[in-house]
Amino acid sequence: MQVVSDGAIVTGGAQGIGRGIAEELLEQGTSVVLADINEESAENTAMELSDRFEAEAIAIHCDVADQGSVRSMVSGATDHLGEIGILVNNAGAAELARTWEMAEEEWRRTIDVCLNGPFLCTKAVLPHLFDNDGGGIVNVSSLNYVAATDGLAHYSAAKAGVSQFTEVVAAEVGRYGVRVNAVAPGSTRTPMTEENGLLKGDIGEEFLNRTPLGRIGEPEDIAKVVAFLLSDYGRWVTGETICVDGGQHIRGLHSYWDVLDEMGAFDE
Ligand SMILES: NC(=O)c1ccc[n+]([C@@H]2O[C@H](COP(=O)([O-])OP(=O)(O)OC[C@H]3O[C@@H](n4cnc5c(N)ncnc54)[C@H](O)[C@@H]3O)[C@@H](O)[C@H]2O)c1
Numbered sequence: 095m096q097v098v099s100d101g102a103i104v105t106g107g108a109q110g111i112g113r114g115i116a117e118e119l120l121e122q123g124t125s126v127v128l129a130d131i132n133e134e135s136a137e138n139t140a141m142e143l144s145d146r147f148e149a150e151a152i153a154i155h156c157d158v159a160d161q162g163s164v165r166s167m168v169s170g171a172t173d174h175l176g177e178i179g180i181l182v183n184n185a186g187a188a189e190l191a192r193t194w195e196m197a198e199e200e201w202r203r204t205i206d207v208c209l210n211g212p213f214l215c216t217k218a219v220l221p222h223l224f225d226n227d228g229g230g231i232v233n234v235s236s237l238n239y240v241a242a243t244d245g246l247a248h249y250s251a252a253k254a255g256v257s258q259f260t261e262v263v264a265a266e267v268g269r270y271g272v273r274v275n276a277v278a279p280g281s282t283r284t285p286m287t288e289e290n291g292l293l294k295g296d297i298g299e300e301f302l303n304r305t306p307l308g309r310i311g312e313p314e315d316i317a318k319v320v321a322f323l324l325s326d327y328g329r330w331v332t333g334e335t336i337c338v339d340g341g342q343h344i345r346g347l348h349s350y351w352d353v354l355d356e357m358g359a360f361d362e
Pocket residue numbers: 105106107108109110111112129130131132135156157158159184185186187207234235236237278279280281282283284285286287
């Protein structure tokens with residue numbers, strides 16, 4: 095399996111799922127720009143990965159919610175790598191809050207990072223994919239694009255938007271040789287889920303019970319599907335969102351209200 099380009103941008107590539115995707119692409123010989131708001135963490139990761147792989151890993155600071163920052167990241171990426179043929183819109187973040195208690199700022203920031211970010215990055219990168227005679231985009235959505243988890247109205251709305259955005263852009267750019275798909279991970283072990291406690295205690299147990307394959311996902315589980323979508327093996331797939339969740343979506347998510355409440359997830 096060979097991915098479609100020698101140069102890729104992975105947003106939020108400093109850690110978690112983004113880092114897993116970067117590792118998989120580097121393994122395939124694709125050089126990767128880790129575009130992350132946390133510059134120090136991205137630089138440390140780039141150094142570590144450059145030692146392990148022959149292809150290059152480069153850190154470039156970027157806030158995906160800011161058009162100027164995205165433009166200068168993409169220009170830095172082309173200066174470093176020359177050819178850009180792949181974009182992975184992975185950066186995402188959200189704080190749990192029930193809708194009537196959610197600060198407007200929190201709603202807007204989540205939509206900005208999780209939905210406007212993929213738009214700004216896609217808009218800035220597409221001309222390079224056209225110049226490159228094609229390429230691939232993968233957007234990292236979430237099982238929450240179809241599932242309702244209490245406290246994640248902003249995040250679910252953004253991720254549902256990402257999947258529909260994926261379809262429309264795929265329809266627009268297919269004729270230019272660009273395929274656009276999304277992956278929707280279920281519960282995956284990353285710094286985000288380690289920090290918010292979603293893999294521990296009753297809620298972790300509940301996730302496990304609802305996962306037919308019987309374990310929590312790892313970043314590399316998501317990365318393998320992203321690499322497939324970006325390779326020749328995925329050449330007839332576009333506009334698709336694939337659940338990558340050990341089968342969690344078959345059983346569906348239930349209300350985590352009580353468990354989240356006990357965890358103090360909604361406390362101010
Ligand atoms: N971990 C899960 O269980 C899970 C499940 C479904 C979907 N996802 C999605 O996967 C993606 C990665 O999640 P993760 O769990 O690896 O998270 P994470 O918090 O461990 O890593 C996210 C990375 O994105 C960066 N980032 C945050 N805001 C940014 C911004 N404005 N601009 C650029 N970089 C930014 C962070 O600095 C960090 O390096 C997200 O889109 C998330 O919604 C995660």
